Amino acid sequence: MKIVALTVNGKPVEAAVEPRTHLADFLRERLRLTGTNLGCEHGVCGACTLMIDGAPARSCITFAAACAGAEVRTIEGFDDDALMERLRQAFTAEHALQCGYCTPGMLVTAYDIVMRLPDADEARVREELAGNLCRCTGYVGIVRAILHVLATRCAR
Amino acid sequence: MKASQFEYEKPDTLQTALALLAQHREATVLAGGQSLGPLLNLRIAQPKLLIDVRGLAELSAVRDVGDAVELGACVTHAAIEDGGVPDLARGLLRSVARGIAYRAVRNRGTLGGSLAHADPAADWVSVMALLEANLLVRSAADERRLPAASFMTGPLSTRLMAGEIIVSIRIPKFSDRTRAGYYKFNRKPGEFAEAIGAILVDPDRGIHRAVIGATAGAPFVIEDASALLDRVQSPRMQELVTTAGFIPGSYEHRVHLVALQRAAAKLQ
Numbered sequence: 001m002k003i004v005a006l007t008v009n010g011k012p013v014e015a016a017v018e019p020r021t022h023l024a025d026f027l028r029e030r031l032r033l034t035g036t037n038l039g040c041e042h043g044v045c046g047a048c049t050l051m052i053d054g055a056p057a058r059s060c061i062t063f064a065a066a067c068a069g070a071e072v073r074t075i076e077g078f079d080d081d082a083l084m085e086r087l088r089q090a091f092t093a094e095h096a097l098q099c100g101y102c103t104p105g106m107l108v109t110a111y112d113i114v115m116r117l118p119d120a121d122e123a124r125v126r127e128e129l130a131g132n133l134c135r136c137t138g139y140v141g142i143v144r145a146i147l148h149v150l151a152t153r154c155a156r
Numbered sequence: 157m158k159a160s161q162f163e164y165e166k167p168d169t170l171q172t173a174l175a176l177l178a179q180h181r182e183a184t185v186l187a188g189g190q191s192l193g194p195l196l197n198l199r200i201a202q203p204k205l206l207i208d209v210r211g212l213a214e215l216s217a218v219r220d221v222g223d224a225v226e227l228g229a230c231v232t233h234a235a236i237e238d239g240g241v242p243d244l245a246r247g248l249l250r251s252v253a254r255g256i257a258y259r260a261v262r263n264r265g266t267l268g269g270s271l272a273h274a275d276p277a278a279d280w281v282s283v284m285a286l287l288e289a290n291l292l293v294r295s296a297a298d299e300r301r302l303p304a305a306s307f308m309t310g311p312l313s314t315r316l317m318a319g320e321i322i323v324s325i326r327i328p329k330f331s332d333r334t335r336a337g338y339y340k341f342n343r344k345p346g347e348f349a350e351a352i353g354a355i356l357v358d359p360d361r362g363i364h365r366a367v368i369g370a371t372a373g374a375p376f377v378i379e380d381a382s383a384l385l386d387r388v389q390s391p392r393m394q395e396l397v398t399t400a401g402f403i404p405g406s407y408e409h410r411v412h413l414v415a416l417q418r419a420a421a422k423l424q
Binding site for chain 2: 002018019020022025041042043044046049052055056057058060061062063065066068109112116127128130131132
């Protein structure tokens with residue numbers, strides 16, 4: 001077991017972890033933060049995407065023991081975030097989810113797109129979403145929702 | 157899919173990491189973990205010890221060394237994508253970096269890690285061979301330089317010996333008249349390539365090099381590709397794809413030929 005100290009959604013956390021425990025399992029099973037979903041568990045599907053030190057990362061192929069000193073922000077950590085609130089509203093308005101399993105990862109990726117690429121057009125949004133699989137929607141609603149937030153953000 | 161059990165160490169210095177690696181020959185070095193992580197979860201890799209070198213200062217530096225730039229092995233794809241390293245070969249590094257996997261992977265995946273992992277379909281394996289980069293590798297006792305073009309010995313195998321870590325990658329500077337073309341054939345952005353074509357022309361330094369990548373093993377380097385550049389449809393290009401190991405008329409031959417043609421077309 002390794003003792004690891006990190007910050008999760010702004011709160012300091014210290015725990016003994018087995019080195020092989022990946023961050024998503026640590027969050028879900030130890031901290032009961034079940035908003036992070038696990039799909040493929042080998043870094044392909046994007047469902048487990050969350051923020052580590054402000055940048056999107058796959059929590060299924062990041063080991064909790066390797067996160068000493070890191071600031072982890074899960075979907076729960078965005079509850080009071082104004083931009084995420086608008087993304088959530090846009091996802092609802094555009095019917096950007098059906099089963100919802102990919103949604104936490106989609107929202108984190110969407111947040112990164114809006115913050116990092118304010119001028120992104122539809123082609124770029126689609127390219128950036130390539131790492132998040134959705135098997136329900138065909139992506140049309142998701143792309144529309146992100147483009148809507150990008151457009152209204154630029155207008156402000 | 158959970159990794160099998162392993163011990164984990166995160167040394168503070170490269171020296172400590174190398175000493176640990178010298179003591180534990182069955183250990184595996186962890187950098188960004190974007191290739192090793194999946195292999196661990198799938199239990200294809202089952203090391204007894206992981207030595208985490210992510211964030212070590214000695215492996216993260218970017219240095220201008222006169223006629224070349226030296227990139228620390230732990231420089232991430234995202235740092236290259238965002239222009240965090242000097243522009244080499246007219247923006248080639250940036251555009252290649254942007255096409256690697258997905259942003260969440262690029263934020264953690266590293267240049268050195270990708271080279272050490274040596275997936276034939278990975279981008280840097282082909283690009284570093286094209287740019288005639290060389291790798292500084294170090295063990296507790298020694299260090300040596302290896303040309304990127306001959307670093308890979310086969311799929312997932314390299315000339316890296318037990319106890320060695322890639323420290324940095326030295327990429328020569330090219331002239332202002334340099335042109336580069338890179339084309340990766342895949343069905344979805346971010347997937348591993350089905351075929352890679354890459355061409356570099358630096359008239360001032362007499363370089364007309366091409367690479368056929370995503371082969372069954374090491375990238376296939378064509379030192380004198382000048383004949384390919386005049387006529388993209390040349391029969392010579394087909395012959396080269398055949399020499400690179402692909403059967404004429406096969407799907408693989410076709411996609412590698414198209415990748416090389418499109419890389420050449422991007423030059424013009």
